[in-house]
Amino acid sequence: xxxxxxxxxxxxxxxxxxxxxxxxxxxxxxxxxxxxxxxxxxxxxxxxxxxxxxxxxxxxxxxxxxxxxxxxxxxxxxxxxxxxxxxxxxxxxxxxxxxxxxxxxxxxxxxxxxxxxxxxxxxxxxxxxxxxxxxxxxxxxxxxxxxxxxxxxxxxxxxxxxxxxxxxxxxxxxxxxxxxxxxxxxxxxxxxxxxxxxxxxxxxxxxxxxxxxxxxxxxxxxxxxxxxxxxxxxxxxxxxxxxxxxxxxxxxxxxxxxxxxxxxxxxxxxxxxxxxxxxxxxxxxxxxxxxxxxxxxxxxxxxxxxxxxxxxxxxxxxxxxxxxxxxxxxxxxxxxxxxxxxxxxxxxxxxxxxxxxxxxxxxxxxxxxxxxxxxxxxxxxxxxxxxxxxxxxxxxxxxxxxxxxxxxxxxxxxxxxxxxxxxxxxxxxxxxxxxxxxxxxxxxxxxxxxxxxxxxxxxxxxxxxxxxxxxxxxxxxxxxxxxxxxxxxxxxxxxxxxxxxxxxxxxxxxxxxxxxxxxxxxxxxxxxxxxxxxxxxxxxxxxx
Amino acid sequence: xxxxxxxxxxxxxxxxxxxxxxxxxxxxxxxxxxxxxxxxxxxxxxxxxxxxxxxxxxxxxxxxxxxxxxxxxxxxxxxxxxxxxxxxxxxxxxxxxxxxxxxxxxxxxxxxxxxxxxxxxxxxxxxxxxxxxxxxxxxxxxxxxxxxxxxxxxxxxxxxxxxxxxxxxxxxxxx
Ligand code: SF4
Ligand code: SF4
Numbered sequence: 217x218x219x220x221x222x223x224x225x226x227x228x229x230x231x232x233x234x235x236x237x238x239x240x241x242x243x244x245x246x247x248x249x250x251x252x253x254x255x256x257x258x259x260x261x262x263x264x265x266x267x268x269x270x271x272x273x274x275x276x277x278x279x280x281x282x283x284x285x286x287x288x289x290x291x292x293x294x295x296x297x298x299x300x301x302x303x304x305x306x307x308x309x310x311x312x313x314x315x316x317x318x319x320x321x322x323x324x325x326x327x328x329x330x331x332x333x334x335x336x337x338x339x340x341x342x343x344x345x346x347x348x349x350x351x352x353x354x355x356x357x358x359x360x361x362x363x364x365x366x367x368x369x370x371x372x373x374x375x376x377x378x379x380x381x382x383x384x385x386x387x388x389x390x391x392x393x394x395x396x397x398x399x400x401x402x403x404x405x406x407x408x409x410x411x412x413x414x415x416x417x418x419x420x421x422x423x424x425x426x427x428x429x430x431x432x433x434x435x436x437x438x439x440x441x442x443x444x445x446x447x448x449x450x451x452x453x454x455x456x457x458x459x460x461x462x463x464x465x466x467x468x469x470x471x472x473x474x475x476x477x478x479x480x481x482x483x484x485x486x487x488x489x490x491x492x493x494x495x496x497x498x499x500x501x502x503x504x505x506x507x508x509x510x511x512x513x514x515x516x517x518x519x520x521x522x523x524x525x526x527x528x529x530x531x532x533x534x535x536x537x538x539x540x541x542x543x544x545x546x547x548x549x550x551x552x553x554x555x556x557x558x559x560x561x562x563x564x565x566x567x568x569x570x571x572x573x574x575x576x577x578x579x580x581x582x583x584x585x586x587x588x589x590x591x592x593x594x595x596x597x598x599x600x601x602x603x604x605x606x607x608x609x610x611x612x613x614x615x616x617x618x619x620x621x622x623x624x625x626x627x628x629x630x631x632x633x634x635x636x637x638x639x640x641x642x643x644x645x646x647x648x649x650x651x652x653x654x655x656x657x658x659x660x661x662x663x664x665x666x667x668x669x670x671x672x673x674x675x676x677x678x679x680x681x682x683x684x685x686x687x688x689x690x691x692x693x694x695x696x697x698x699x700x701x702x703x704x705x706x707x708x709x710x711x712x713x714x715x716x717x718x719x720x721x722x723x724x725x726x727x728x729x730x731x732x733x734x735x736x737x738x739x740x741x742x743x744x745x746x747x748x749x750x751x752x753x754x755x756x757x758x759x760x
Numbered sequence: 761x762x763x764x765x766x767x768x769x770x771x772x773x774x775x776x777x778x779x780x781x782x783x784x785x786x787x788x789x790x791x792x793x794x795x796x797x798x799x800x801x802x803x804x805x806x807x808x809x810x811x812x813x814x815x816x817x818x819x820x821x822x823x824x825x826x827x828x829x830x831x832x833x834x835x836x837x838x839x840x841x842x843x844x845x846x847x848x849x850x851x852x853x854x855x856x857x858x859x860x861x862x863x864x865x866x867x868x869x870x871x872x873x874x875x876x877x878x879x880x881x882x883x884x885x886x887x888x889x890x891x892x893x894x895x896x897x898x899x900x901x902x903x904x905x906x907x908x909x910x911x912x913x914x915x916x917x918x919x920x921x922x923x924x925x926x927x928x929x930x931x932x933x934x935x
Contacts, residue, residue: 223852223853223854223855223856223858223859224781224852224856224859226848226849226852227781227782227784227785227849227852227853227856246845248842315789315793316793316797316802316803321790322802322803322804322805323804323805324843325786325787325790325794325805325843326787326790327787327789327790330789428914437921438917438918438921441917441920441921442917474917475914475915475917475918476913476914476915476916476917477913477916477917477920478913479917480916480917646801648799648801648802649801666907666910666911669903669906669907670842670903671842673842673903673906674842674843677804677805677808677839678801678804681800681801681804681807681808682801685800685801704910704913704914705910707909707910707913708906708907708909708910711902711905711906711909712838712902712903712906713838
């Protein structure tokens with residue numbers, strides 16, 4: 217019988233220094249760390265290759281017979297199509313600057329989550345089949361054969377990367393792991409390896425129009441409901457015209473904002489703001505999803521789902537598009553959309569009808585982020601607000617990776633926050649955890665499933681660690697963000713690491729603070745929470 | 761001098777040794793990083809472990825109330841419960857403290873007069889470990905709770921729309 221291990225031996229079990237190099241170490245696929253395999257029905261709905269029932273825990277992943285040729289051919293094609301991929305493969309000098317910058321490494325301590333090693337998982341195969349030295353010298357040249365174990369390792373670690381690009385900020389060559397992860401996921405998909413959570417969202421969006429699979433009727437119904445909620449709380453009616461031709465602006469939001477709390481409160485804020493301005497806008501049941509899980513699985517699928525936005529803008533003959541608070545939606549719209557469909561000559565350069573500001577940054581893609589739009593309104597003194605209505609909120613702000621690193625939106629949300637919160641209610645997290653160095657929520661890029669909660673909580677640890685700091689030091693009780701995936705996943709992360717911390721969109725706080733001439737006296741915020749110093753509480757104080 | 765007082769004087773050494781063992785439980789590259797990066801925001805594992813381990817030493821030597829002890833255990837276990845797979849691995853760190861204390865007190869243990877107090881100290885360390893298992897279970901349950909919470913939030917607006925309260929889903933599941 218084997219001897220019982222001592223505690224010291226147990227602690228060492230996980231990471232005994234490998235006898236061989238890390239490349240020879242077989243990866244253990246840990247439950248709680250991976251997302252389930254995609255069900256064939258989703259793959260059928262979007263014509264994805266090799267739909268079949270398989271499970272990550274199975275030894276046999278039922279790969280197609282010629283899987284290896286397909287993957288190698290896929291690499292070849294992509295090397296020709298994306299010069300960036302070849303450059304990223306070739307120029308890494310293994311300086312290690314990126315090694316300790318990934319939130320998944322910082323949370324798990326697993327070296328294969330160091331970006332340099334994550335890239336090496338694919339680079340080693342590239343060397344073996346596409347570089348002379350690797351072909352001849354094999355392992356000596358850092359090359360390795362493409363085997364089923366290697367493919368499993370790709371599947372495992374390419375879904376422990378949230379495409380956040382934090383590592384690339386620190387790389388002297390700007391090597392973009394996110395780009396490589398995306399292409400790696402495409403290669404996996406080419407042999408029928410997809411994750412269920414992402415595929416379900418994609419298929420439903422493709423079929424019905426939103427990730428959650430809501431019908432156009434349900435979409436309208438929910439929007440009407442939130443307009444009613446606004447009227448109940450503020451006395452202001454905020455009806456939305458749907459599919460109205462000839463409106464000036466098409467307003468597109470991620471579906472999380474009209475189905476899930478706390479996004480829904482942010483949605484109420486949008487409606488109040490747009491009503492306040494009497495903006496000539498419409499929303500579309502066809503372009504009902506701003507988010508794009510397609511982009512998390514392939515460029516092709518990202519493009520397929522994205523098509524609806526411009527198509528609808530064209531059909532409705534709007535002048536430009538206004539977009540809600542979302543992260544990856546913006547990465548797609550800002551950086552991919554015009555390349556996919558351009559030039560966009562059927563829309564005009566966005567101009568704010570209220571302030572006359574030309575959004576020159578949106579000249580190409582013709583789409584403005586609601587934070588840019590709102591900050592500009594404040595800058596021109598167009599919004600009357602009462603910050604005291606947010607006095608129950610002590611806020612810190614999480615820069616969402618995609619809006620921050622992806623498109624440089626740092627100041628606008630902060631500017632708005634300072635307008636709608638009482639003085640001294642906003643506290644920044646430490647500098648190495650915000651702005652371009654922001655830590656990811658740990659759940660983006662289509663991995664916000666349930667079965668991989670362990671890894672999500674670990675990936676989110678660096679973010680939570682900084683939030684906890686401002687909570688303990690300044691009594692911060694709200695975490696603000698401008699991303700729908702953040703609003704869906706940060707509450708979960710907070711429940712685990714920083715209980716009592718609420719998550720809020722920025723426009724929700726604008727909605728709380730906006731003062732309308734003919735509104736009801738506000739006693740609660742948009743979540744029906746009592747305001748500090750208003751209503752009964754204030755009267756009692758006065759009576760004393 | 762009592763053993764507890766003696767240990768109190770050696771607190772920082774104990775913490776240092778305890779941390780070392782835990783850090784060395786990670787891959788060599790990771791252990792090097794955990795030991796060298798001093799910025800708490802750039803090195804959350806080291807920060808969290810240090811915070812928890814020093815807290816545990818503190819409450820243990822003070823003979824603090826159970827809930828305070830559990831709170832400190834939780835600081836480490838909330839990390840270990842999701843970082844390590846079987847509970848035996850996740851919980852091994854507590855037993856390391858036992859070894860370290862034994863070694864720190866090696867000299868005193870030669871003295872038979874200390875035996876009774878040492879027996880008491882060791883069984884309180886066992887108590888610490890047992891409480892650790894409770895905390896471990898609570899953390900795994902917490903993980904389930906946050907999953908359920910997320911599923912509920914996904915349709916929460918819809919439920920409000922239908923006039924169904926927050927507890928609707930629980931009632932349906934018989935919870
Ligand atoms: S892109 Fe983000 S998640 Fe992916 S390796 Fe880089 S830091 Fe990690
Ligand atoms: S920082 Fe850039 S060059 Fe250095 S190891 Fe990382 S990817 Fe390679």
